[in-house]
Amino acid sequence: MDVNLGVKSIITCLSASFLLACTSYPENGSGGIAEQYTGSDFSPVMPDEPLGPEHGLRFDWKLTKLHLDALIQEGAPWCFPAAVLQAQQRQDRIARELEGGLWIDAANDIVIQRKKLNDLELRLDYVLTQATCAPPTNRTEFENQMSIVEKVYNLLNVDNQFAFDSIEVNPKYMGHLAEAANLLKPYPEIRLSVTGHADASGGKEYNERIAKGRAQQVKRYLTIFGLAPNRIDTHSLGEELPLYEGNTPGVMLTNRRVSIDVIADGHSTANQGVEQ
Known part of the structure; x- marks a missing residue:
C-alpha cells in the first residue's frame, strides 16, 4: 500500500x-x-x-x-x-x-x-x-447491523467498570452487559473481542493476571445473559496502553477496565465469512 x-x-x-x-x-x-x-x-x-x-x-x-x-x-x-x-x-x-x-x-x-x-x-x-x-447487496440490512455495532460499542466502552484489585463487574456496568447481550442476540454474525486492562499499581505479572480475569469475567456474564461463548474472544494487556496517564484516583479508576471491539462479518466477493 x-x-x-x-x-x-x-x-x-x-x-x-x-x-x-x-x-x-x-x-x-x-x-x-x-x-x-x-x-x-x-x-x-x-x-x-x-x-x-x-x-x-x-x-x-x-x-x-x-x-x-x-x-x-x-x-x-x-x-x-x-x-x-x-x-x-x-x-x-x-x-x-x-x-x-x-x-x-x-x-x-x-x-x-x-x-x-x-x-x-x-x-x-x-x-x-x-x-x-464490495458494498453489501442489502444496504438496509447492512445499515441496521452497523447501528447495532455502534450501540453495543458505546454501551460497553464506558468508565467505572471495576473496583480496585477486583475482577468483579460494577453493578451499573453489569446492566450495560445485559443490554448489549439482548441487542446482539438477533445478530449471530456479530462477535466481541474483550481486552482486559489494569491500572499502574501492582507488579506486571499481577496486572496481567487481573486484567485477564476482568476480560474472562465480562465474557462469563455475557454468556449468562445469552450470548454463545464462541462469539466472545478474550485478551489481556495488563497495564499497557492505559486509557489515561497518571496516578490520580479518577485516572486509576478509568484504567481498570475492559476495552471491547465489536466484530462484524465482511462483504468480500470471495468469502462472505471473512471476519475482522
Missing part, C-alpha cells in the same frame, strides 16, 4: 517531556469544549505562533486520519465495517481531546489508533490478495 508507506515513514512520537506539564482528566467528569467539538480539521499554524506539544499531536492526528482515509478508499468499510466505524469514532474522540486541550489523553488515544489501523491494514492486505471488498 504505497500511500500508507509514505504515511508511516513520517509518523513520529512526541517526547514525554513535552507532555509533563499538560493536564488531563477534566474536573467533575466534564470535557468542556472537548465534548462539544464536532469538526474534522484544525486551523493551520500561523508563522508567528509559538510551537507547543499540541501542534505535534495535531500533526499525528492528521497522519492517522490519512491512514484511515487510505484504508477506506481501498474498501475497508465493506470487508471490515465495524472496525472502520470504531476507528472513525476514535478519530473523532482524539479531535475532541485536542480541541479541549487534553494533550496526554490525545497522545494515548493516538497510540491506540495507530495500532488498530496497522492491524486493520494487515487484515485488509490479506483479504485483497484473495478477493475484493
Whole structure:
C-alpha cells in the first residue's frame, strides 16, 4: 500500500517531556469544549505562533486520519465495517481531546489508533490478495447491523467498570452487559473481542493476571445473559496502553477496565465469512 508507506515513514512520537506539564482528566467528569467539538480539521499554524506539544499531536492526528482515509478508499468499510466505524469514532474522540486541550489523553488515544489501523491494514492486505471488498447487496440490512455495532460499542466502552484489585463487574456496568447481550442476540454474525486492562499499581505479572480475569469475567456474564461463548474472544494487556496517564484516583479508576471491539462479518466477493 504505497500511500500508507509514505504515511508511516513520517509518523513520529512526541517526547514525554513535552507532555509533563499538560493536564488531563477534566474536573467533575466534564470535557468542556472537548465534548462539544464536532469538526474534522484544525486551523493551520500561523508563522508567528509559538510551537507547543499540541501542534505535534495535531500533526499525528492528521497522519492517522490519512491512514484511515487510505484504508477506506481501498474498501475497508465493506470487508471490515465495524472496525472502520470504531476507528472513525476514535478519530473523532482524539479531535475532541485536542480541541479541549487534553494533550496526554490525545497522545494515548493516538497510540491506540495507530495500532488498530496497522492491524486493520494487515487484515485488509490479506483479504485483497484473495478477493475484493464490495458494498453489501442489502444496504438496509447492512445499515441496521452497523447501528447495532455502534450501540453495543458505546454501551460497553464506558468508565467505572471495576473496583480496585477486583475482577468483579460494577453493578451499573453489569446492566450495560445485559443490554448489549439482548441487542446482539438477533445478530449471530456479530462477535466481541474483550481486552482486559489494569491500572499502574501492582507488579506486571499481577496486572496481567487481573486484567485477564476482568476480560474472562465480562465474557462469563455475557454468556449468562445469552450470548454463545464462541462469539466472545478474550485478551489481556495488563497495564499497557492505559486509557489515561497518571496516578490520580479518577485516572486509576478509568484504567481498570475492559476495552471491547465489536466484530462484524465482511462483504468480500470471495468469502462472505471473512471476519475482522
